[in-house]
Every structure is written in structure tokens, then in C-alpha cells.
Amino acid sequence: MTARLPTLHVVAENIPQAHFRAMKAVWEHGLAIRTEYDRKNSAGEYIDPPSRDARVLVEITDPFAEPRFPPTSFCEIGTYIAEIMGAKDHFVLPIDTLKTAMQGELASHQWPYTYHQRLFDHPDLDGSTVNQMALAVDRVAKTPYTRRAMATTSVPNLDPFLKEDVPCLREVQLRCPVDEAGNLVLNMTTTWRSRDLFKAWPDNIIGLTFMQQILAEQTHAIAHKPVKVGSYADFAMSLHIYGQDFKQVGGDAQRGLASFFDTFDEQTYIERALTSEDAKEMLVVPQLKELLSPRLIEQWKFPQSSIDLIETLIKGLESGRWKA
Secondary structure, X not given: OOOOOOEEEEEEOOHHHHHHHHHHHHXXXXXXXXXXXXXXXXXXXXXXXXXXXXXXXXXXXXXXXXOOEOOOOOOOHHHHXXXXXXXXXXXXXXXXXXXXXXXXXXOOOOEOOOHHHHHHOEEOOOOOEEOHHHHHHHHHHHOOOOOOXXXXXXXXXXXXXXXXXXXXXXXEEXXXXXOOOOOEEEEEEXXXXXXXXXXOHHHHHHHHHXXXXXXXXXXXXXXXXXXXXXXXXXXXXXXXXXHHHHHHHHOEHHHOEOOHHHHXXXXXXXXXXXXXXXXXXXXXXXXXXXXXXXXXXXXXXXXXXXXXXXXXXXXXXXXXXXXX
8 A cells, every 4th residue: 555654663772873763764664755845846846856754653762871962963952952941932922913923924033832832831812821841740740650741732723724833743741650769760752743854853852852851850849759861752743854855865876975874874873973961062052152142142132031041051051960
């Protein structure tokens, strides 16, 4: 049955290994299917091949095992960590403004959501908000075996009408089994409607697992017992490699471009990954400090709350309180 969307399962010990194995699985077994982002020429003909796409469950048994940072990254990871922790929530349009702009284009400084805003300040159409993650942490700290510590990014009365930028991340679940020593172990599971495996996946995982360690710290504060960071898993309903990226992933013999898999085997990919400490010193902390430069404070219109957050992230990383 050629139209079957395959369902794949990847298990890995660390983040770089998980990324390599997911790339290989989707490249070799993904379904060829068009996307809404495939480019066309002036005659309306596709110039990109169809993507490769699959439903994929990825489990990382220890997201803080070293090395932690995959060698391929397409964003400033320190900036992304700041964003996923809430530094850019002020760009999200108020719900009343969004309701009137749902069918139109938004300016670059007008965002319909951030993941952090939807999880920690989830909006309803009546203007009320709820901190879902605080409720989830409180629930899992008081009832570690609960299956109800959930948060969603979905706003069903809004998202289906947005012309662009519907959240890819959909849900986060926290669970806290107890290990042999009596410690709580905070496991995180996320679900995604759509995911760019080649360009977005590594940075998403780094950001969310950075958040996972902070949620473990918050759980400890309520439970009054040790809380370790456990496994991370995510299920993407569409994990894809875009056709426009095929020359980078699959190579181009005519242009002498090597493929991703010619450049890397699994061991080489892991060897070229960065440890948390190296990434902290080389990337994360310098990028966070750059965000506090007068130029970027003005560019991003950071309120004092965002500046305070970025300073807290820098102090937490430099002190060793949190791992990058």
C-alpha cells in the first residue's frame, strides 16, 4: 500500500545518537509526500522533490548524557533556550488582537504564540490565562504516579483559523516514577503535529530538555525529596526531511556534494557533538550575554522581566546549577 505513512521507533542513549538514528530511519523508510512549503517556479511547477515523512517515536534514555549537542544546528541555541524559557513572550499578540487578525498576515514582530507562552500562560478567547506547567509540576510532585500532569499548546477556537504559524509542539506530559533509592525521576514526553527533522529537531530537544531539568528542580521544591531528570521521548505525527534539503542530506554527485551519511556515520556524528560544558562556554552563555547588549535589547524590545530572566539563565549556567 504505497500511501501508507510509516510509523517508526528510535531509541538512543543521548541526543546526538537519537538525531542520527532518526535521520537515517526517516531517510530510508519515510514516505515521499508533498508539503505546503515546497517551492514552485513561475510556471507553477515544483522545483523541490517531495519530502520524506513518517510518524516517529524517539526515546532518549538520558537526555543529559554526554555529548549532548548534535554537530548540526541551524539557530543560535543560547537564544533559542532563552526563547523557550519565555524571554520573547512579549511578542505574542493579545488574544483580542489575534482574533481580529486570524485570517491575515502578521508582521515579523507580531507572534501568535511562543511555546513558553502557550504552556505557562495559556490563553482562552475570553482573555483568561492559566499556567498549565505550574499545575502539572504541582500535580506530579504531590502524586508522582499521576498520568494527568499535562499541558497543551492548542487553542482550538483560534489555531485552525491562523493563516500561518500553527504550533508544532502540541502536548507535554510529566511523569515521576520512583527509582530503587526512593528518588523521583522526572520523565518528559512531548507530542508534535509536525517537525523538521534535519533543521529544527536538535534545537527543539536541547531547549525542551533544558526546561525539563528546571521542572525537575521545581518538582523537588514541592515534593521535598530528591528529583532526578529522567528519560525524554517525543512522538511526531509528521517527522520530515524537506525536499529542498535533499542536496544537503542526500548529496549531489553532479556538484560534488557529499551526503549527510557520507560525512557522518553514527560514531563520527557522536564524536563531533559538543558536551554541555563546551557548548555552554562556546555557544550558550556567549549568546545569552549578547542578548543583553544594548543593540539586541533594543532590537527585541526586551522588557525588564526578559532581561531578568536572561540574567538568571546566565547565572544558573555559570554557577553549575543548570547544565546547558
